[in-house]
Every structure is written in structure tokens, then in C-alpha cells.
Amino acid sequence: MAPWLANDQKLPHGRLVLLSYLAVGMTVILLFGFWKLQVIQSGHFADLAEKNRVRSIPIIAPRGTMLDREGRVLVDSYPSFSILLLRDDPKLLEKSLPQVLEGLDISPDDLKEQLDNAKFEPKFQPVVIKPEATQADIAFVESHRADLPVLELMMVQRRRYPHNGFFASAAGYVGEVSPQQLAASDGHYRPGDIVGKAGLERQYNETLEGTDGMRRVIVNSVGKMVRTLDDVEAVPGKPIQTTIDYDLQAVAENDLAGKEGAAIALNPRTGEVLALVSHPTIDPNDFAVRINPKVWAALNTDPKTPLLDRAIQAQLAPGSVFKIVTATAMLESKAIPENMTVFCPGYATFYGRQFKCWIYGKGSHGTVDFHKAIIQSCDIFFYTVGMRLGIDKLSFYGSGLGLGKKTGIDLPGEESGLMPSEEWVQRVYHRKWYPGETISVAIGQGAVIATPVQLARMIAGVANGGTFVQPHLMKNYPNPIITHFPVSDDTVQKVTDGMYGVVNEPGGTGYSSRIQNVEFSGKSGTAQIIGYDLRSRLGKEKEFKDNAWFVGYAPRRDPEIVVTVLVQGGGHGGEASAPIVRDIVRAYYDKKNGVHNEQTTTENRMGPEQAKPIVAAVGATQQ
Amino acid sequence: MKEGPRTHDFDWILLAIVSAICLMGMLEIWSATHDSPMAGMHWRQAIWIGVGFIAMFIISRLDYHTLLDQAPLLYLIGIVALLVVLAIGHSRFGARRWVSLGGGVNLQVSEIMKLVIIIVLARFFSEVRTDRLTTADLVKIAGITGLPVLLVLVQPDLGTAMVLVPAAIVGAFLAGIQWKHLAVLLAFIALMVPVGWHMRTHLKPYQQQRIETFIHPEDNPRGAGYQILQSEIAVGSGGFWGKGFGKGSQNQLGFVPVRYSDFILAAMAEELGFVGVLLVLLLYLGLLLRLIDNAQKAKDRAGMFVVMGVAAILGFHVLVNSAMVIGYVPVTGIPLPFLSYGGSSTVFLFLALGLVMNVRMRRFVN
Numbered sequence: 010m011a012p013w014l015a016n017d018q019k020l021p022h023g024r025l026v027l028l029s030y031l032a033v034g035m036t037v038i039l040l041f042g043f044w045k046l047q048v049i050q051s052g053h054f055a056d057l058a059e060k061n062r063v064r065s066i067p068i069i070a071p072r073g074t075m076l077d078r079e080g081r082v083l084v085d086s087y088p089s090f091s092i093l094l095l096r097d098d099p100k101l102l103e104k105s106l107p108q109v110l111e112g113l114d115i116s117p118d119d120l121k122e123q124l125d126n127a128k129f130e131p132k133f134q135p136v137v138i139k140p141e142a143t144q145a146d147i148a149f150v151e152s153h154r155a156d157l158p159v160l161e162l163m164m165v166q167r168r169r170y171p172h173n174g175f176f177a178s179a180a181g182y183v184g185e186v187s188p189q190q191l192a193a194s195d196g197h198y199r200p201g202d203i204v205g206k207a208g209l210e211r212q213y214n215e216t217l218e219g220t221d222g223m224r225r226v227i228v229n230s231v232g233k234m235v236r237t238l239d240d241v242e243a244v245p246g247k248p249i250q251t252t253i254d255y256d257l258q259a260v261a262e263n264d265l266a267g268k269e270g271a272a273i274a275l276n277p278r279t280g281e282v283l284a285l286v287s288h289p290t291i292d293p294n295d296f297a298v299r300i301n302p303k304v305w306a307a308l309n310t311d312p313k314t315p316l317l318d319r320a321i322q323a324q325l326a327p328g329s330v331f332k333i334v335t336a337t338a339m340l341e342s343k344a345i346p347e348n349m350t351v352f353c354p355g356y357a358t359f360y361g362r363q364f365k366c367w368i369y370g371k372g373s374h375g376t377v378d379f380h381k382a383i384i385q386s387c388d389i390f391f392y393t394v395g396m397r398l399g400i401d402k403l404s405f406y407g408s409g410l411g412l413g414k415k416t417g418i419d420l421p422g423e424e425s426g427l428m429p430s431e432e433w434v435q436r437v438y439h440r441k442w443y444p445g446e447t448i449s450v451a452i453g454q455g456a457v458i459a460t461p462v463q464l465a466r467m468i469a470g471v472a473n474g475g476t477f478v479q480p481h482l483m484k485n486y487p488n489p490i491i492t493h494f495p496v497s498d499d500t501v502q503k504v505t506d507g508m509y510g511v512v513n514e515p516g517g518t519g520y521s522s523r524i525q526n527v528e529f530s531g532k533s534g535t536a537q538i539i540g541y542d543l544r545s546r547l548g549k550e551k552e553f554k555d556n557a558w559f560v561g562y563a564p565r566r567d568p569e570i571v572v573t574v575l576v577q578g579g580g581h582g583g584e585a586s587a588p589i590v591r592d593i594v595r596a597y598y599d600k601k602n603g604v605h606n607e608q609t610t611t612e613n614r615m616g617p618e619q620a621k622p623i624v625a626a627v628g629a630t631q632q
Numbered sequence: 633m634k635e636g637p638r639t640h641d642f643d644w645i646l647l648a649i650v651s652a653i654c655l656m657g658m659l660e661i662w663s664a665t666h667d668s669p670m671a672g673m674h675w676r677q678a679i680w681i682g683v684g685f686i687a688m689f690i691i692s693r694l695d696y697h698t699l700l701d702q703a704p705l706l707y708l709i710g711i712v713a714l715l716v717v718l719a720i721g722h723s724r725f726g727a728r729r730w731v732s733l734g735g736g737v738n739l740q741v742s743e744i745m746k747l748v749i750i751i752v753l754a755r756f757f758s759e760v761r762t763d764r765l766t767t768a769d770l771v772k773i774a775g776i777t778g779l780p781v782l783l784v785l786v787q788p789d790l791g792t793a794m795v796l797v798p799a800a801i802v803g804a805f806l807a808g809i810q811w812k813h814l815a816v817l818l819a820f821i822a823l824m825v826p827v828g829w830h831m832r833t834h835l836k837p838y839q840q841q842r843i844e845t846f847i848h849p850e851d852n853p854r855g856a857g858y859q860i861l862q863s864e865i866a867v868g869s870g871g872f873w874g875k876g877f878g879k880g881s882q883n884q885l886g887f888v889p890v891r892y893s894d895f896i897l898a899a900m901a902e903e904l905g906f907v908g909v910l911l912v913l914l915l916y917l918g919l920l921l922r923l924i925d926n927a928q929k930a931k932d933r934a935g936m937f938v939v940m941g942v943a944a945i946l947g948f949h950v951l952v953n954s955a956m957v958i959g960y961v962p963v964t965g966i967p968l969p970f971l972s973y974g975g976s977s978t979v980f981l982f983l984a985l986g987l988v989m990n991v992r993m994r995r996f997v998n
Contacts, residue, residue, distance in 0.1 A: 018761070018763065018933060020927075020928065020930065020933060020936050021763075021806050021807075021808065022928060024805060024806050025806065025924055025927055025928055025936075025940075028802065028805070028806075028924060028940070028943075029920070029921055029924045032917060032920040032921060032924070032947060033917065033921075035947070035950075035951055036913050036914070036916070036917040039913055039951070039954045039955065039958075040909070040910065040913055042954075042955070042958040042960060043867065043901065043906055043909045043910075043913075043954075043958060044906060045958075046864060046867045046868040046901075046958055047867060047868060047870055047871055047872060047901065047905060047906040047909070048871070048872055048906060050868050051868055051869065051870075051871040051872070053868065054864065054865050054867070054868025054869040055868070055869040055871065057865045057868075057869065058865050058866070058868075058869035058881055058882055058887075058902075059869075059881075061862075061865065061881070061882065061885070061887050062881040062882075062885060062887075227881075227885070228885070229885040229886050229887075230862075230885055230886035230887045235885065
């Protein structure tokens with residue numbers, strides 16, 4: 010027996026028993042731990058396991074198309090692929106980059122910028138490195154799935170707009186949902202969702218956007234899809250049919266090409282907008298992929314304001330177009346005998362100050378009655394009427410005919426213009442109205458401002474006896490609001506005779522734009538945007554050319570089409586804008602009568618620019 | 633009268649418990665890997681179990697007294713092997729633990745050291761002839777255990793290094809440690825926790841990370857804290873009845889880390905639920921109690937120390953691994969005996985069982 014075995018002491022049975030208690034105690038503690046996780050907190054962990062296992066991938070619903078009144082497509086969507094770069098493995102990323110850059114033809118600087126932009130995003134969020142993948146790009150990604158796992162394709166729905174900004178101001182554009190919208194949407198939107206940002210896209214976003222579907226897939230621990238669990242199909246957005254007539258829109262777009270201005274054509278009987286143009290504008294296709302921040306900043310600071318929808322947002326002095334308000338007020342108020350005549354020597358003095366007629370320096374109108382005052386747009390006559398009526402009467406009829414109020418057109422951001430009054434000047438400037446100010450307002454200068462759509466409505470309202478239908482671009486617009494501001498038949502007769510004469514009588518300011526067999530009527534306006542004194546002081550005559558207005562309609566009473574054209578810096582309304590209105594109205598009738606007609610542009614027909622009339626500081630250049 | 637050791641004196645109950653655990657392990661290894669590039673791992677585990685069985689029978693034939701006689705030599709061989717591994721062993725997962733035995737088989741030398749320390753300590757304790765260990769005895773025990781612990785620690789393998797310590801503590805407890813010494817020892821261990829925390833900057837980066845992660849698992853959900861979190865999710869989502877064998881999403885989709893080995897209990901908890909965990913832990917409890925019973929019936933103190941050395945190391949494995957799976961202790965890389973996949977550790981376990989059988993078969997031998 011080995012000497013170390015000489016120890017024949019008894020075994021420590023007591024301590025062995027203690028150790029077996031220890032083993033039991035240990036087991037109980039462990040079981041308690043498992044009980045806590047598996048029974049008490051089991052629901053919580055089951056949720057977490059489900060989140061691990063199931064990933065929801067949105068199936069983007071295509072936005073609804075926009076159609077014209079005859080069902081022709083104006084705006085639609087198409088499926089497209091974006092290429093994503095996965096960044097969660099920096100080593101793999103670095104190794105793959107040269108091949109990625111070459112294969113997708115991306116410049117290193119471009120990629121660096123995109124990666125820098127996403128620097129603070131979580132690493133597991135991929136970066137879109139190519140928003141609009143070509144067929145070749147897609148083939149490249151598909152064929153390198155094994156050796157370039159950092160690339161991934163994502164299907165998206167892109168918006169497709171007509172080129173060159175056709176219909177752009179009315180259509181608006183789409184973009185990623187803003188953080189504010191996201192917060193206010195109560196879970197309806199997810200980050201990165203595309204929503205309408207302007208125009209019809211915004212107005213009818215709910216109709217157009219549809220409901221995204223959801224594909225639930227089982228993923229493994231490295232995020233690889235194992236299989237599809239279920240699909241909730243996307244519900245595509247509904248199409249909207251607009252009241253726009255593609256043909257009229259094309260004529261308007263064409264005629265305004267390269268100009269700064271707006272055109273709006275509507276049917277005053279129904280309120281339907283037939284064409285709506287604002288130039289210059291943007292190409293919303295640029296926004297459909299990704300807005301480059303520099304481009305966005307440039308658009309916002311561009312002095313030509315391409316983001317402005319001039320047809321409903323440009324608030325400018327209406328110039329002589331406003332004389333129709335003054336004329337209506339004169340006849341309706343009966344404050345002045347309707348056979349009043351005024352002698353126009355080219356200027357006149359009111360409240361101790363000299364006001365000039367637009368003809369000053371080129372001759373005079375001589376004796377002017379109501380009819381002649383409208384067709385030749387004599388300032389002296391309307392100065393006199395304005396002085397005798399006073400601002401309150403002008404304001405009453407102006408407001409009644411819709412100035413200073415939004416028309417309620419179904420587009421976001423409409424401006425209201427301004428119809429000044431004694432009350433207004435008291436409220437805003439806390440002073441009294443100077444009677445001298447009324448003189449300018451009577452010919453559409455001074456404080457009064459209006460938008461193209463307001464002027465179209467005002468002229469049509471006078472011509473149809475005072476019925477105003479809410480203008481709209483959505484066909485089958487439910488219950489357009491109809492308001493009335495009754496104008497007596499006698500007034501309608503006299504004023505529309507005047508507006509018919511503007512186009513159809515020799516000496517009328519729009520005589521060169523008359524149309525055979527169509528009772529085309531209207532009123533021109535040539536509005537100063539800056540006082541003459543200031544203009545000559547600045548010495549930059551060119552930059553402050555007058556705004557040319559023309560509001561035309563047909564037939565001469567109860568019109569079925571009314572068109573406002575504004576050409577900013579265009580000079581004379583009768584020359585710069587009337588031909589455009591004429592083209593649109595003629596296209597409307599040609600179409601209605603089934604006459605095939607080459608669409609023409611006014612550029613070829615516009616005569617040489619005439620010498621600019623010299624006018625007084627507060628007066629207006631009128632034609 | 634002298635009788636030879638009898639095979640029917642094998643502890644068949646103990647073997648039944650172990651076989652049940654091994655079988656559950658193989659099933660769960662299959663479940664965890666069948667749908668992955670590691671498919672077929674359960675058959676490799678079966679081979680290791682077979683090898684283990686043979687090794688167990690062989691070592692049970694060899695009288696443990698003979699082994700204890702050779703304790704100093706075994707100790708020397710163990711220490712040299714550890715030094716060799718540090719010099720020429722190759723690394724896996726950032727630690728030098730393995731020596732190649734050729735034919736693609738790699739041996740984790742520290743597993744051998746577990747066996748050696750059981751034998752060496754049994755020998756040491758049987759030479760103590762009183763019921764009270766002196767301070768000098770304790771210093772010797774600390775020395776004998778401390779050297780291999782240090783050598784394993786620098787591999788570095790904190791887990792295996794820690795595993796050696798309970799064998800010494802349980803042995804000392806049974807050999808008659810004085811209560812005051814025990815109190816000092818426990819106080820010392822309690823003190824080491826904050827000191828160790830303070831010294832954490834001297835640990836290897838992966839160890840630092842494991843500790844950081846243990847304390848703040850949510851900070852780095854894609855990093856190492858991910859492991860603990862995913863393990864807890866697997867366990868918790870299993871619920872009372874489990875998701876069904878082969879149906880645990882955490883397991884099947886690979887969210888549970890090293891689900892065939894260190895975290896196999898998490899995989900099992902997910903698929904078999906609390907019921908499965910209860911069964912496994914009760915099997916382990918049965919195993920431990922059966923070992924203690926064998927120790928009670930040992931012919932001599934040496935035999936008892938051998939059996940309790942095995943029990944201490946096994947118990948420590950079960951405790952630390954289970955606690956890790958439910959997030960009670962940091963990730964240490966200590967596998968679950970007989971359940972986790974692993975060649976070296978499985979063979980070691982059966983060798984250790986062989987020692988226990990050895991003691992049991994000789995309980996009536998004079």
C-alpha cells in the first residue's frame with residue numbers, strides 16, 4: 010500500500026451532504042432564472058424574436074395618373090430601380106468600391122459626397138448610389154450578386170411628367186415627406202415616402218397616392234431573405250381626370266415659351282379650367298428622382314421665380330383691365346349719368362396734381378364717351394369716373410366682382426390679391442384714404458393688385474350678368490360653389506359692347522387680334538410696375554418693361570371661354586398678350602367646330618416693338 | 633480475500649443519465665445545424681461520444697491508485713504540454729489553445745489539464761492526515777492549482793482557467809478547510825471582483841468587450857452584446873412549452889450565437905421551452921447527486937476526492953454555462969457537459985466519468 014494511502018480517516022459525510030444541498034440550491038436558482046425569462050417575460054421576448062425574424066418590405070403603390078378632359082395622359086408613373094449600397098461591413102465596402110464605381114459608371118467624387126451626406130445615418134441603412142438604374146446597371150448588379158454583396162436593387166415608382174415643363178405649374182411635383190408631415194401623419198407616412206408637394210399632386214394627394222402594400226419576409230441573422238411569409242398587395246392610387254384640354258394647353262405653352270408670364274383659360278359657365286400655364290417653370294422630372302440641394306436652392310432664389318404658379322399666385326397691378334370694374338361701377342351705381350363725356354387732351358388735373366393719359370405725347374382722345382373710353386382705354390375718362398365715384402364704390406364693385414378674394418380654385422397656395430378701401434387703409438396703415446389715391450386705382454394702378462385667374466373671373470362675371478362659378482381643375486368636381494353679384498342687363502349690354510369693340514372696332518386696342526366668325530371680345534391692360542421717375546433715375550429702362558395683360562372671351566355675352574394672358578415685361582397688352590389669347594380662343598373654336606388647324610405661335614406674328622409712351626409718375630401707360 | 637473489479641458494478645444509472653444528456657445534445661446539435669453549412673455535426677459528435685465511451689472503459693480498468701501514484705509525473709506532463717501549446721500551438725478565435733494531432737484533429741490541451749488537476753489534488757488531499765487544513769496546506773494547494781491556471785490564463789482562456797479553481801475549493805472544503813479560512817477565501821473572491829473590474833484594462837480586447845457587453849448589453853446591439861441579447865430572446869420566446877423541436881426561429885435562422893455549442897441551452901430552451909430546460913437541469917442535478925453518492929461510497933478518501941473533483945468541475949460548467957445563457961454572467965466560452973458539441977471536451981468528460989467508474993468498481997476491493 011502506497012504510503013499516501015495510510016490515511017484511513019472516515020469520509021466527511023456531513024460535508025458531502027452539504028454539497029448535495031448546494032447542487033440542489035444551484036439548480037433551483039437556475040430554474041428560477043429560466044422561469045423568469047420563459048414564463049414571466051415570455052411575451053416580451055416573443056415580440057423581440059418576431060421582430061428579429063420578420064422584416065416588412067413596403068411594396069410601393071404607384072401614384073394615380075393625371076388625365077386631360079379627354080382621357081389623354083398628362084402625368085403617370087413607371088416602375089424603376091434604385092441601386093443601394095450596403096455599408097454595414099466597412100472592409101468589404103472598401104474592397105468592393107473600385108469595381109462598383111467602374112461597373113456603375115459613378116465618379117468617385119460623386120460617391121464620396123453621397124457617403125458623406127449619409128455619414129450620420131445608422132450604418133445598417135443603405136445609401137442610394139444610383140436612383141435611376143439603367144438596364145445595364147441592373148444587369149451589372151444581378152451578375153455580381155455573389156462577389157459584390159454590397160449592392161442591392163430596390164424597386165420604386167417614379168413619376169413621369171411631360172417634358173420641358175409642360176403643364177408643370179398645375180401638375181406640381183412630388184418629393185419625400187417632410188419631417189413635419191411625418192409627425193402630423195400619425196403613422197400614415199414612413200420616412201422616405203413620396204407625397205405631392207405642390208400643384209395638383211398636393212391638392213389631390215390622397216386620391217393619387219394609393220396605399221402601399223407590404224411584403225413580410227423571414228430573414229436570417231445576417232438579414233438574408235429566407236422566404237416570403239405573406240403579401241399585402243399595394244393598392245394603386247386612383248387616376249384623376251382634369252378639366253385641362255391638352256390641345257389648348259399646348260397652344261398656351263407654345264405661345265408663352267421663352268416668356269415670363271401666365272395664361273389661364275376657363276369655361277365660366279362650369280368653372281372648368283381648360284389650360285393653365287406659368288412660365289418660366291421647373292421640370293418636375295428633375296424632382297422625381299432626387300432633388301439636388303444646389304438645384305433646389307437655385308430654384309428658390311431665382312429672380313424669375315420658377316416655383317411660382319403665376320396664374321394663381323402672381324399678384325400684380327391689373328392696369329386697364331380694371332377699367333371694366335370702374336365702368337361697371339359707374340353704370341350700376343347710377344351715380345354718374347351714363348351718357349357722360351370727358352374731353353381728353355392727353356392729361357388732366359385732379360386734386361391739384363396732373364395725371365396723364367397713355368396717349369400723352371402721341372396726340373389726344375378728344376371727346377370721349379363710355380364706349381370710346383373702353384375701346385381706346387382712355388385714362389382721363391376713368392380718372393374722372395373714379396374721382397366722382399370715390400374709393401368705396403369702386404371697392405364695393407371690385408370686391409363684388411371677386412377682386413381681393415381667392416377664387417377657391419382647387420390648387421394650393423392661391424393668392425387673394427387686394428382691393429383697397431378706406432376700411433383697409435385704416436386697418437392696415439391706420440390713416441385716412443387720400444382721394445388722390447382713388448384716381449390711380451380707377452385705372453388699375455396704385456394699391457389694387459390681382460391674379461390672372463381673378464381677372465378672368467371678373468371679366469366673365471361682368472359678361473354673364475354676375476354669376477361666378479368656382480374654378481377647378483378636377484373634372485366632376487363635386488358641387489362647385491356658385492356666387493352671384495347681379496349686374497343689370499343694361500350694364501352688361503353696354504360693357505360687353507365696349508369689350509367687343511376693343512377687338513372688333515378700328516381703333517380698339519385689340520383690333521389686330523380679331524377672329525373671323527367668333528364674337529371675340531376682351532380688355533387689354535398695360536401695367537406699370539415702377540414709377541416713371543424712379544425708372545429714369547435707375548436708368549435701366551429695359552428691366553422695368555410694363556406687364557402686358559389681356560383678358561379675352563367669347564361669345565360677347567354669357568361667354569363659354571375666358572382667357573387671361575399675362576406677359577411680364579411684355580409691354581403692351583394689346584400687342585404682347587392679345588394674340589396669345591386669340592390663339593387659345595381660336596383653337597377652342599376650331600376644335601369645337603372640327604376645323605383642323607396648325608397650331609401657331611405668336612412669336613412670328615409679333616410686330617416690331619413700338620416706342621414706349623412717356624407717362625407721368627403716378628399715371629399708367631395704357632393702350 | 634481479493635476480488636477483481638466487476639463490470640456489473642459500473643454505475644449504470646449514472647451512464648443512463650449521461651446517455652440521456654448526450655442524446656438530447658445530439659438532437660439539438662442536429663436541429664441547430666441541419667439547415668446550415670455545418671450540417672452533419674451531430675454525427676461527428678456521435679463519433680466523439682463513441683470515442684469517449686471506449687476511453688471511459690479503458691480508464692476504468694486502470695486502478696486509480698496507480699494513476700494517483702503517478703500524480704507528480706502527470707502534473708509535470710500537463711505543465712509541459714501547456715508550455716508547448718503556448719510555444720507552438722495554433723490560434724483559433726484569438727487564443728492559443730490547440731495542438732494538432734495530425735489528421736485534422738486538434739487537441740485542446742487545457743482539457744487534459746482538468747483531468748490532471750483532479751488526480752493531483754486527490755493525491756494531495758489524501759496525504760493530508762488531519763481534519764484541519766493548515767495555512768501551509770492552503771498555500772500549497774494554491775500553488776499546485778495556480779500554476780496551470782496561470783498558464784491557461786495566458787493562452788488566453790479565462791473560462792477553462794476558472795474551471796480548475798472549483799476542484800481545488802471543493803477538495804479543500806472536503807479535506808477539512810477551517811471555517812475561518814473558508815471565510816477569508818470567500819472574502820478574497822468577493823474582493824477580486826472589484827479588483828478584476830479595475831484591472832479590466834489589462835485584459836485582452838475581446839475579454840474587455842465581453843465584460844462591457846455584459847454590463848451594458850443594449851449599447852451595442854450588433855456587437856458582442858448581441859450574443860447575450862439574442863440568447864435571452866431565444867430562451868424567453870421559447871415560453872413554457874417551447875416552439876417545437878426544429879422550429880425555433882432564433883435557432884434556425886442563426887440569431888443564437890454558437891448555437892451548437894456554448895449556447896446550445898438557449899437553442900434548446902427556445903424549442904423545448906421551460907419544460908425542456910427543467911428536464912435538462914434535473915438530469916444535471918441527478919448526475920451531480922449520483923456523483924456525490926458515489927463519493928459517499930468510495931472505499932477511501934482518495935477515491936472520494938477523485939469523484940468530487942469530477943463533480944466540482946462538471947457542476948461549475950453547468951452553473952456558469954446556464955447562467956450565461958440567461959444573461960447572469962458574462963460570455964466565457966464554457967460549454968455544457970455532454971450537451972455542447974466539442975471533441976476535446978467530450979472525450980475529457982468521458983475520461984472523467986471513467987475515473988468515477990474506476991472508484992466505484994473498486995469500492996469493495998481490498
